[in-house]
Amino acid sequence: MTDQASSDIRPDTAGARHSGNRYGRSEQARRAVLTAVDDLLVEVGFAALTIEGIATRAGVAKQTIYRWWPSKVDILLDALGDDLAEHLTPAEHGDLEQDLSAHLAAVAEFLTESDAGAMLRALTGVALHDTAIAERLRTEHLARQRERDRLPLRRAVSRGELPAQLDLDSAVDQLLGPIYYRVLVTGQPVPRAFTEDLVREFLARHRD
């Protein structure tokens, strides 16, 4: 889990030697806060997540939180870190069906099972209440993820498995949309059969 939002402020993440002086913020405090947010989100839910609660749990002063994160949401955006890249970077098996099957199953599992998925769901909830946050969520996390989501298709096009004129954006929406819809809206589970089905129908349509 690395920092994206505020890496500019903290030039030397590497060394991480300092704690409470002019030469950089306390890496220890930073980690404690992100961990606390992670835990509390799972334990009490977003609605009951307070800055004071985070500070207490992290064993950190409220002021330290406000010094580095402008708001509760910034902590979440920070805490999400590189989780998306880590969990949702599609592997390459040299075969579109395998690639897609694995990736869609990974997305489904990430969203429904993992703590990081819970974080993303919570952030999506906030984004639905505040367009500014929606914008940040997209530029800081979702845009890159969308790029990753396109990857299996792009590679298949390179291999000649898919036609070159395929609309990748549209294809991604058709493949991932139903999964997100189930998770975010209807609350239905997303079993392996569901994602396999999506892949099968997609391939039937586009592979010739």
Place this chain on the structure above:
Amino acid sequence: MTDQASSDIRPDTAGARHSGNRYGRSEQARRAVLTAVDDLLVEVGFAALTIEGIATRAGVAKQTIYRWWPSKVDILLDALGDDLAEHLTPAEHGDLEQDLSAHLAAVAEFLTESDAGAMLRALTGVALHDTAIAERLRTEHLARQRERDRLPLRRAVSRGELPAQLDLDSAVDQLLGPIYYRVLVTGQPVPRAFTEDLVREFLARHRD
């Protein structure tokens, strides 16, 4: 916009216009609150929506709100009323392509353009933070809507336009999922071309 959640408490919806009597609540106050919520949600957004703000805007005492609605979310669930049924009941043209095209376009427009759509998006956001509310949103609104979403397909099956063994649930997810995904997650617009495309590919796949 009619009441569902609390219609049982209010026997005399009809001609009432009192402010203080012993036989039933004030229809005027009820309407003022629902209207105020509607307006404020659009004006200030969900994040800045407070009970006190609603009370002030509605010209109503806070206590009156608490008397009839247990929480802010209940007001929203109430305010959403029959909007879904009104905006999103699919018409019957006797032709699946037309039915689906019209319905999907209606869903897209409802979600992105209407005030009621904003309310649904806000409620979806809350639902992502609170599973109890998610449950209520589903039983009070989404379940019925899903029934309506299935309607065009069911009718097509009756007419023999679609095979009888078609998995309706799955089909609905594939048709609506991408639309909700764009609206709730990526924030991309949902142009007519997008929904037409969904319909075209769906029909190509399932119509024989």
Place this chain on the structure above:
Amino acid sequence: MTDQASSDIRPDTAGARHSGNRYGRSEQARRAVLTAVDDLLVEVGFAALTIEGIATRAGVAKQTIYRWWPSKVDILLDALGDDLAEHLTPAEHGDLEQDLSAHLAAVAEFLTESDAGAMLRALTGVALHDTAIAERLRTEHLARQRERDRLPLRRAVSRGELPAQLDLDSAVDQLLGPIYYRVLVTGQPVPRAFTEDLVREFLARHRD
């Protein structure tokens, strides 16, 4: 102990029936706060007196304090109430020496022994740090007290015990100044002998 500063807001001190409604503030909360301030000032001293501490001790919400008193000092000014009038209104014995002796002794005892005297000393300390508060302390309490301090002399003039052209202001300064000086500056005790001495010398000078 009656209210002076905010009596305008609370028209019906008499009945004191209400608690938490539009027809007036809670007399109970008001008394609890003033009592708490009284107690805490003695227990912890002015330096350690916090609004939060007062609220906790009074069993009152912080907001209730802020609703009625703009600042900590206002509570003190309010808590001082009519204590000055009660403790320091000079009696009339028909004899200047007796009147003065009794009054000066009362002043000395009030300042050094009573809780209300501690309050006045604390307020004087604040006044030395803030001229606006100094002004309020004077207009709300000290001006009236000075009038009372002049009273024995004025009566003596009426009785012909003192010359009519006596400068009352100056006389009061000479009689009370040394007492306040000891209490506020040097911290020496103010025994009966000291005040008697002041009276004796004053009379020797001015009585003919």
Place this chain on the structure above:
Amino acid sequence: MTDQASSDIRPDTAGARHSGNRYGRSEQARRAVLTAVDDLLVEVGFAALTIEGIATRAGVAKQTIYRWWPSKVDILLDALGDDLAEHLTPAEHGDLEQDLSAHLAAVAEFLTESDAGAMLRALTGVALHDTAIAERLRTEHLARQRERDRLPLRRAVSRGELPAQLDLDSAVDQLLGPIYYRVLVTGQPVPRAFTEDLVREFLARHRD
């Protein structure tokens, strides 16, 4: 302005002008702090005087202040320095009336006009909130000043202008008390006429 409280810690007051070295504290930093306190007290008043403000104004690190002064009040006690001795050492004219007139007028002017007088008033205010500080103010400054205040009278006794059995303490209280009372309590000005009057009445009582 010399150091009393912490002179023991600083062996080389003389030629020092370093900023960060191993040979004792920086005289420059010390002076900067005392000057800053002096200025800020006049500019913003005691109530708004903060350690951080002093540090910023003095161009000194907060830690440097804490290293040498245990608290804000210590800085003030230090900043007051020898001002009392410098401004309020009574001159000797060989005549009691002249000596007293001059001294009382000097006291009045010092208290009401000078920056050092403002400092003393501020310290008196703090002393009224904290008996420990009151004690320090007295032992570090007021005791010596009281000695100086007694001086004109003591000399007059020597010269035979005043009776030998005169109670000096009481006399000082009667002469200075009214002045301090006006300055600290009533806020009235202390014109020359007022101090002259005090002297005249005192002499009328005790001389011959």
Place this chain on the structure above:
DNA sequence: GGGTAAGCGAGACGGTACGTCAAGTCTTCTG
């Protein structure tokens, strides 16, 4: 048509968390 009881507006109340400020401590590097 007069009495009565519920709904109403108003708003004070005890709370919780907010985001800010300064206090006093600690750690690092510079001169």
Place this chain on the structure above:
DNA sequence: CAGAAGACTTGACGTACCGTCTCGCTTACCC
């Protein structure tokens, strides 16, 4: 090794809403 810089914990500040309460007014219905 003192000093500048500044991050740290702590705790109080004053504010905003929460959800509860009490009050007195205004009705609709009932006797």
